[in-house]
Amino acid sequence: MNNITLAPVQPDQPSHLMPVFSRQPISFVRGSGSYLYTEDGTEYLDALTGIAVCGLGHAHPVIAQAIAEQAATLIHTSNIYEVNWQTAAAQKLAEVSGMEEIFFSNSGAESNEGAIKIARKFGYLQGIARPKIIVADHSFHGRTMATLSATGNKKVQEGFGPLVEGFIRVPFGDIEAIEEAAINHPDIVAILVEPIQGEGGVNTAPQGFSYLEEIRHICNQHNWLMMLDEVQTGNGRTGKYFAYQHTNIIPDVMTTAKGLGNGFPIGAVMTQGRGVGVLTAGNHGSTYSGTHLGSRVVYTVLDLIQKENIVANAAEIGTYLVDQFRTQLADLNVIVRGFGMMIGIELPKDCGDLVNIARDEHKLIINVTSGNVVRLLPVLNMTHEQADDLLQRLVPAIKNYLA
Secondary structure (H helix, E strand, O other): OOOOOOOOOOOOOOOOOOOOOOOOOOOOOEEEEOEEEOOOOOEEEEOOHHHHOOOOOEOOHHHHHHHHHHHOOOOOOOOOOOOHHHHHHHHHHHHHHOOOEEEEEOOHHHHHHHHHHHHHHHHHHOOOOOOEEEEEOOOOOOOOHHHHHHOOOHHHHOOOOOOOOOEEEEOOOOHHHHHHHHHHOOOEEEEEEOOOEOOOOOEOOOOOOHHHHHHHHHHHHHOOEEEEEOOOOOOOOOOOOOHHHHOOOOOOEEEEOHHHOOOOOOEEEEEOHHHOOOOOOOOOOOOOOOOHHHHHHHHHHHHHHHHOOHHHHHHHHHHHHHHHHHHHOOOOOOEEEEEOOEEEEEOOOOOOOHHHHHHHHHOEEOEEEOOOEEEEOOOOOOOHHHHHHHHHHHHHHHHHHHO
């Protein structure tokens, strides 16, 4: 602990931060793999990883070394020049994603903004003046104006009207509703959905991943763009590099972020098929798109995922955890859903208080979404020993809560 530079916070002064976050009464000063530490050295098992961000764990030595080395070499120039690390990162990401063109952004919401722009330009090129995009109920795509307008959560939208127009909302998993929208709205150009709704409760559609295959078929029928938001599900989280790879289809547009930088803020919007070539010079950009530093982080993260067999480990340990939760909580009327290291435990009552109980009594960091779903997003390189540690902390907490 002696070599950590602590933040010089002035406790007698206001923080001056906008009060947009409901913060828990705890702060961490150090992390290592699956664990976080407070200033006094107390250890916590992190089963949230910054909400599916630090998939390779905290303070991964190879990533830390790459950041330090690149920061001491060259952080940023501009995209008016070639950026070799950006090209290398795009090549690596194309390899694992199956996509063809890549634009690096700085967040998931920014990536989804890019997807929305691609859809609108795609419509414009077909002579559609007011193109529309189908989105799903209970979805979450971000908090910028276009992405919160696409999001299927009125709480996120409240107070920010007028919303961006051009979105048609359907129930998640309802193919008939999509087909009906196609009849009623000839100006539809795309569908944007999450393969698994993370904020919505760790849910696939009722028919599972075959929903994506049905959407692909409809998009082919109508010459629409199939657009997947894989901000939370991407980068190995579900036991595949990207969740769509649980199927035999491929989207035209895909977005990601979160685990792509393992804590470094970076995202991407990617295209293949009919999504290729829609955006051209002058159509899109960002000062910080694919900096030398950010791009090297992406390359390093993806290289580690490949070399350390991370995706297979996420699938194996995730299956183990789901099986164990189902067995150990079998008599408590809970529903356990799991896709790799993206796990939801649906309780028969609201359980927001479990976040504080797990943290204070079991030194465990979790999240509750949709009121009654414990959401677990542990590191992808979790060991069996760490998985057992998670079970030993969380199972008693849930049992006591439901007693």
